[in-house]
Amino acid sequence: MTALLAGSAVVTCLGTGAETFDALLDGRSGLGPLRRTDAERLSVSRGYHIADDDSCFRAGAWLTQCVRQALDEAEITPQTHRIAAVIGTGLRELRTLERWEEPPADFPTHLLHFGSAARAAEPALTEVVTVSNACSAGGHALAMAQDMLDLGEADAVVVGATDEMSGSMLTMIGRVAEEPTEAVRPFDADRGGVLLGEGAAAVVLVAEGATERPLARVLATGVSCDAHHETAPSTEGLGRAVTDALRRGDRTGRDVDLVVAHGTGTALNDPAEARVLLENVVGDGPGPLVTALKGAIGHTSGASALHNLDVAIRALRHGRVPPVVGLRHPLPEGEGLRFAVDSTPTAPMRLAQIDAFGFGGVNTVTLLEAV
Secondary structure (H helix, E strand, C coil), X not given: CCEEEEEEEEEECCEEHHHHHHHHHCCCCCCEECCCCCHHHHCCCEEECCCCCCCCCHHHHHHHHHHHHHHHHHCCCCCCCCEEEEEEXXXXXXXXXXXXXXXXXXXXXXXXXXXXXXXHHCCXXXXXXXXXXXXXXXXXXXXXXXXXXXXXXXXXXXXXXXXXXXHHHHHHHHHHCCCCCCCCCCCECCCCCCCEECEEEEEEEEECCCCCCCCEEEEXXXXXXXXXXXXXXXXXHHHHHHHHHHHHHCCCHHHCCEEEECCCCCCCHHHHHHHHHHHHHHCCCCCCEEEECHHHHCECHHHHHHHHHHHHHHHHHHXXXXXXXXXXXXXXXXXXXXXXXXXXXXXXXXXXXXXXXXXXXXXXXXXXECC
């Protein structure tokens, strides 16, 4: 069954959801020098940071802010609805844990999950589930939320996601790049690799008819888990997530007007995603507009799916698609894709596809319909 989005809230290095969308339309980026870590030792010198203090449990604090704002916008309260929450993350609060060579005996390990952070925004949540599904965690949380509504386990579900860049993830991306990456360049022939961003997002999902002012309709989320490789993507696995979403949503690739791509700017992901879009979405038609956010806000790990979702909501509502920041020379494998290169108004758009692909082949693709 379909579901409605009743509220959405975002925080990125560019600000709130509205501020981020405006910056994306202008082609601006939140890229800056790496903070709080030894850049030379990590072979990573740049990142997409949120400009706040270096306090503990930052990811949870951002999540609390977004959950509260999304519920306020949705006008959903526990007095009238049974509200559950599903939170996606790739790293949890790992950055806080890394502060100690040996964590203190009384370290509050329950804060590594996000039940306390979500309940700080709404204490009456019936349950909070944390899903750690790499870079597609927010998409998996959305799929679980839709199942909960379909099964009658909640009247409304807050779908949240959050991640702060950690030293361990920075070390990993520094090891796989021959030279330190200067900027994320999704789908560019000269792309040099990924850089991390950070932030959080939350949306409120309700059943059809449960809100008079929906932001958009979630038709379906397709999933796949191919376990092809620890990090390298499988085009077959990515394709299964796309076809699963189209089948569940009773749509075809020709119906898709906009793709908000995963677009990591890496050697393997971008060609694989381009091939999957050409084979499963474009077909023999002109194909949808394709945009990607990571050149502007970095790779926000488990939050990236919901960041893409918020931009898709705004693009459908306002008829404008942000350009792919950092894209100058499209990669050869992308020939035939219509990459967004400016933010001029588009023809009316009805259907958006949101891609989120994670390490280990955990993939999600969400179809979002205008209302």
